[in-house]
Amino acid sequence: MTPTLTPHTIARIEDSFRAQGLMRHLGVEMAAIRPAEVTLRLPFHPDLTQQMGYFHAGATTALADSAGGYAALTLFPEGCDVLTTEFKLNLLNPAEGDCLEATGRVVKAGRTLTVCQVDVHAVSGVARAHVATGLQTLICVQGRAPT
Amino acid sequence: MTPTLTPHTIARIEDSFRAQGLMRHLGVEMAAIRPAEVTLRLPFHPDLTQQMGYFHAGATTALADSAGGYAALTLFPEGCDVLTTEFKLNLLNPAEGDCLEATGRVVKAGRTLTVCQVDVHAVSGVARAHVATGLQTLICVQGRAPT
Amino acid sequence: MTPTLTPHTIARIEDSFRAQGLMRHLGVEMAAIRPAEVTLRLPFHPDLTQQMGYFHAGATTALADSAGGYAALTLFPEGCDVLTTEFKLNLLNPAEGDCLEATGRVVKAGRTLTVCQVDVHAVSGVARAHVATGLQTLICVQGRAPT
Amino acid sequence: MTPTLTPHTIARIEDSFRAQGLMRHLGVEMAAIRPAEVTLRLPFHPDLTQQMGYFHAGATTALADSAGGYAALTLFPEGCDVLTTEFKLNLLNPAEGDCLEATGRVVKAGRTLTVCQVDVHAVSGVARAHVATGLQTLICVQGRAPT
Numbered sequence: 001m002t003p004t005l006t007p008h009t010i011a012r013i014e015d016s017f018r019a020q021g022l023m024r025h026l027g028v029e030m031a032a033i034r035p036a037e038v039t040l041r042l043p044f045h046p047d048l049t050q051q052m053g054y055f056h057a058g059a060t061t062a063l064a065d066s067a068g069g070y071a072a073l074t075l076f077p078e079g080c081d082v083l084t085t086e087f088k089l090n091l092l093n094p095a096e097g098d099c100l101e102a103t104g105r106v107v108k109a110g111r112t113l114t115v116c117q118v119d120v121h122a123v124s125g126v127a128r129a130h131v132a133t134g135l136q137t138l139i140c141v142q143g144r145a146p147t
Numbered sequence: 148m149t150p151t152l153t154p155h156t157i158a159r160i161e162d163s164f165r166a167q168g169l170m171r172h173l174g175v176e177m178a179a180i181r182p183a184e185v186t187l188r189l190p191f192h193p194d195l196t197q198q199m200g201y202f203h204a205g206a207t208t209a210l211a212d213s214a215g216g217y218a219a220l221t222l223f224p225e226g227c228d229v230l231t232t233e234f235k236l237n238l239l240n241p242a243e244g245d246c247l248e249a250t251g252r253v254v255k256a257g258r259t260l261t262v263c264q265v266d267v268h269a270v271s272g273v274a275r276a277h278v279a280t281g282l283q284t285l286i287c288v289q290g291r292a293p294t
Numbered sequence: 295m296t297p298t299l300t301p302h303t304i305a306r307i308e309d310s311f312r313a314q315g316l317m318r319h320l321g322v323e324m325a326a327i328r329p330a331e332v333t334l335r336l337p338f339h340p341d342l343t344q345q346m347g348y349f350h351a352g353a354t355t356a357l358a359d360s361a362g363g364y365a366a367l368t369l370f371p372e373g374c375d376v377l378t379t380e381f382k383l384n385l386l387n388p389a390e391g392d393c394l395e396a397t398g399r400v401v402k403a404g405r406t407l408t409v410c411q412v413d414v415h416a417v418s419g420v421a422r423a424h425v426a427t428g429l430q431t432l433i434c435v436q437g438r439a440p441t
Numbered sequence: 442m443t444p445t446l447t448p449h450t451i452a453r454i455e456d457s458f459r460a461q462g463l464m465r466h467l468g469v470e471m472a473a474i475r476p477a478e479v480t481l482r483l484p485f486h487p488d489l490t491q492q493m494g495y496f497h498a499g500a501t502t503a504l505a506d507s508a509g510g511y512a513a514l515t516l517f518p519e520g521c522d523v524l525t526t527e528f529k530l531n532l533l534n535p536a537e538g539d540c541l542e543a544t545g546r547v548v549k550a551g552r553t554l555t556v557c558q559v560d561v562h563a564v565s566g567v568a569r570a571h572v573a574t575g576l577q578t579l580i581c582v583q584g585r586a587p588t
Contacts, residue, residue, distance in 0.1 A: 314491050315486075316497035316499055318488070319488035320499075341462045342462060343461060350461060350507075351528065352467075352500075352507065353503065355506065356499020359498050360497075360499065378532055380531045381498065381529070381530050383529075384526070
């Protein structure tokens with residue numbers, strides 16, 4: 001992969017991230033941007049829970065999906081956008097802790113399709129638990145979604 | 148499957164739904180509860196968008212995951228709760244419209260594991276577009292999550 | 295979808311099927327070709343088993359993958375070929391019986407990507423058991439695989 | 442995970458592998474058994490191809506599924522058997538080469554459910570290409586499959 005990201009690419013990803021209403025509404029923070037790898041963080045809040053008080057699988061998935069999408073976007077040419085075409089997540093352990101951290105990593109960067117691995121950890125102080133692992137296929141689009 | 152649901156079972160599902168912070172925070176409404184099949188509705192709001200203004204894949208997934216989970220719960224014995232063990236969603240069309248409707252249907256009801264099919268449509272007036280289809284495995288738990 | 299298939303399209307699919315060494319080696323038969331829907335059949339043989347004597351999940355998957363691929367191919371333009379980009383299968387019941395029947399159906403036909411639902415039944419005389427359901431993404435290629 | 446495998450556990454896995462008709466029929470070889478990690482190898486043969494002459498996705502999947510299943514079995518107690526409950530594979534590159542090597546690794550070992558990551562490489566002399574990555578959920582059973 002490319003060795004470093006330009007400030008321009010980082011700004012492009014941060015702009016896209018700020019344009020996502022859902023990320024702001026859930027309270028997701030950008031934690032790290034590297035070539036082909038992005039980490040997002042989601043602090044716990046009662047607005048994010050399922051019926052037992054854990055993070056809802058939907059919150060875990062929204063976080064993981066965005067981490068993978070931005071990992072792919074670090075490799076896309078200027079003027080291209082990213083859409084998820086499919087997503088699969090295995091929930092390994094109950095998602096409880098101070099925050100969730102999701103890292104997306106590009107496994108295969110293609111001209112049309114990019115495949116990412118995503119992993120989510122629950123962090124409580126210094127303890128980290130692996131709560132989810134998944135795979136995601138993303139498509140590189142110019143402007144609107146292709147048919 | 149069982150022919151009808153008792154008012155007690157319906158109340159149990161509505162109680163669980165109201166206990167999910169994320170469903171309330173996103174604005175999800177319970178649209179229909181039938182044996183082995185539940186439909187949830189999510190009206191559009193800018194808080195739910197990705198960078199192009201469509202519903203975020205994370206919102207689509209959270210909705211679909213909950214619809215499948217509650218479809219499974221309609222068949223579970225009293226005192227049991229439901230957890231998603233894995234989830235896969237194919238995003239078929241851009242998720243834009245007045246609201247999303249997700250229906251979860253039980254495909255296989257097992258003692259330990261239940262498999263649901265989930266489908267999400269975007270609704271704009273009378274127009275309906277199929278925006279996502281998925282499969283989900285759920286586990287029946289007594290109290291806390293099993294290891 | 296298109297209302298009927300031309301004899302030319304049916305011949306094109308049968309030629310492709312006969313060119314697959316694995317289908318012949320496993321003993322798979324073409325059972326039905328319709329627009330956007332193909333059914334394949336696999337008679338039981340001890341060469342197809344896992345350690346308990348059921349059909350091996352790998353045989354079930356090979357059958358399901360091909361059924362979905364040919365369902366997609368019925369809709370592709372002349373000169374195009376089909377490759378699976380990803381595949382997900384839930385195994386619902388033990389795969390035992392006289393034969394397996396897999397049907398692939400196109401859920402979304404796109405210019406680049408096509409999504410199929412696949413279902414596998416085990417058939418024993420008149421009894422049919424639903425042994426697997428899955429989702430598959432296929433890509434339309436001209437000649438060799440794209441990068 | 443456990444630091445080493447006993448000769449008894451290795452023999453148990455080799456016995457199970459030899460009992461799989463499909464593995465013998467395809468020509469799969471056991472390459473390495475370690476705690477929570479198993480590698481299988483499949484030499485190229487025209488009986489394993491799809492219509493373009495690559496390894497068929499069904500062969501890739503059968504190999505990957507078995508590698509993950511045996512990785513899980515290394516951790517199961519005596520008298521227990523393993524069944525795949527669901528499987529997802531992303532096909533990253535055309536599967537062409539002298540042989541395929543699939544490695545399954547346990548990501549989460551639970552009492553009921555075990556999750557494995559599986560990776561398949563195509564090997565041609567010293568060249569290795571990453572042709573598939575996947576996730577798999579397995580269930581530990583005593584005797585026949587549970588409902």
